[in-house]
Amino acid sequence: MTKPDTPTLDQVAGPADLRHMSDRDLGRVATELRSEVVAAVSQTGGHLGSSLGVVELTVAIHAVFDTPRDKLIWDVGHQCYPHKILTGRRDRMHTLRQGGGLSGFTKRSESEFDPFGAAHSSTSISAALGFTVGRDMGQPTGDAIAVIGDGSISAGMAYEAMNNAGSEGRRLFVILNDNEMSIAPPVGAMSSYLSGLSDLTRKGPFGGLMAMAEGMEQLAPKPVREGARRAREMVTGLESKGTFFEELGFDYIGPIDGHDMGQLLSVLRAAKTRATGPVLIHCCTVKGKGYAPAEGSADKYHGVAKFDVDTGVQAKAKANAPSYTGVFGDALTEAASRDPSIVAVTAAMPSGTGVDRMAKRFPARVFDVGIAEQHGVTFAAGMAASGLKPFCAIYSTFLQRGYDQVVHDVALQGLPVRFAIDRAGLVGADGATHAGAFDIGYLGALPGMVVMAAADEAELVHMVETAAAHDSGPIAFRYPRGNGTGVTLPERGEVLEIGKGRMIREGTGDVALLSLGTHLSECEAAATMLEAEGISATIADARFAKPLDLDLIGQLALTHTALFTVEQGAQGGFGAMVLQAMAGEGMLDHGCRVRTLCLPDRFIDQAALAEMYRDAGVDAEGIVQTVLAALQQDRKVVTLHS
Ligand SMILES: Cc1ncc(C[n+]2csc(CCOP(=O)(O)OP(=O)(O)O)c2C)c(N)n1
Ligand SMILES: CC(=O)[C@@H](O)[C@H](O)COP(=O)(O)O
């Protein structure tokens, strides 16, 4: 890769250097910064499109505001690569999203320029408002600036924050980065409203000037504003209403061209000088700006693998098995073709969850609610209450955002919502914020909830069929990010008996490995390693974390020296529920030793997935070491291989 020529950017060791530069040089920094982002991400992969869309904005904010004393909070944080380069992390960008390297999102522990961590969307305004209270109560902090995207502002939490900010009336800057894109094309009435507002600017230079004039006038005293508005109405012949944001108590500036450094600098400087309360600056940007392959792609290169800068062609590893997401999407579509009452709900991630495959055949039965997991869950609950069979497809980590809705609107009412929980377990490069670590525990605790975990892609097909057939209450099935094992897929899934596990291989009674989910493969590898140590291992696939197969567990406990549960989830999940059941049933009274292998009580930062599970101690070697320790082999605990 040829290193871009960045003579002006090279003068920037930190944001303070920007504040001594001419506006012209700031424009040069932005141009060079964009090339730097493209070059860096071409080597690491990551969230390219959103970062390219905020290059000018990032330079302008750091040039105008006194970061890190002023707190710049990026919503989601996936667009923070230009920010990281300008705030002293340029030399570490080659470690992005890798073990021991830079996080792909903002992270407090990584830099003083990251005042608030992110990755889950729509939190920035709440956090920024919190900082303004700290400032006003004497904490050593300056202004707070939240940069939130048009997708992220569709989440309820953003409105909760604006509602509060508007009544608090504290000086606060919210910059709406409106690129008319989420991961998928935007949905929702707010998106249409924003398009209406930004039409003026997107129409070209005249529109931009008008918008800027309008924007600047927002900061003038009320009488002047009224006069300007009347003048504008005369000129345009259009009634000029206040914006939604002004109705909430914000001064609204814009829409402005988020790539025009001159506009950005003058609006930010004016806003900083004059704002006395909450201000929303509406910036129109382009996701993937300045890099043709990104701008020209449907997803604007939202998340990319390493790529060739000249061609934009991504280096995607060839998969030798279908992705779990794809298997789910196809199985759901097949089930939907047989049952017209099946519908699907996604929260702004149709392709990430695979429901886009169903949407291709049944567009009227797939609903993208935007980034609105809370609404999505209860929306599905209403569908279920009406008699439909909703599949609510949400990543494990993002379902956390709608948990009370799962409890209060689904489980408490026993409504048959089907939860397709993708990205269950650790996820690799997205790191701790995206780990699907907690769903077994947080769902298993709910009365009436059925919780399944697929051991491979064939099992996933069966679980989709089982969920479709399960009408007596809520049911969830979890599966990991990535590709399957290559096992043959059934033409059509079979309905599994609820609460029944399956025996995979019978040993001679030394140890039993009770697996939940796709770590069945690690259990099989561990069994082979144990055999080499003269230890026979029985393997069973629990299939269900709830209800548990007590007959299977009791049988294993009675006939084995030791029982080990293995799961891709945090403590308080499958192993805990097995132990609690065994205790209740007296299965612990006969001397069977029990160990639960689950994720450790700490967050695990991004790394290669296998490395993360090794670190967690739940890979094959971790299982073997735990077995040997539990059997208290008097020989030294061997390390089977480095
Ligand atoms: C609560 C939550 N749900 C879903 C996601 C997945 N996600 C990450 S970025 C994104 C789209 C964000 O769109 P926008 O705010 O417009 O930012 P852009 O990518 O356009 O810069 C989504 C849905 C998330 N990070 N958090
Ligand atoms: C930033 C964000 O939250 C999403 O883009 C997420 O990174 C997608 O994860 P997958 O790559 O697993 O679909």
Ligand SMILES: [Mg+2]
């Ligand atoms: Mg967007």
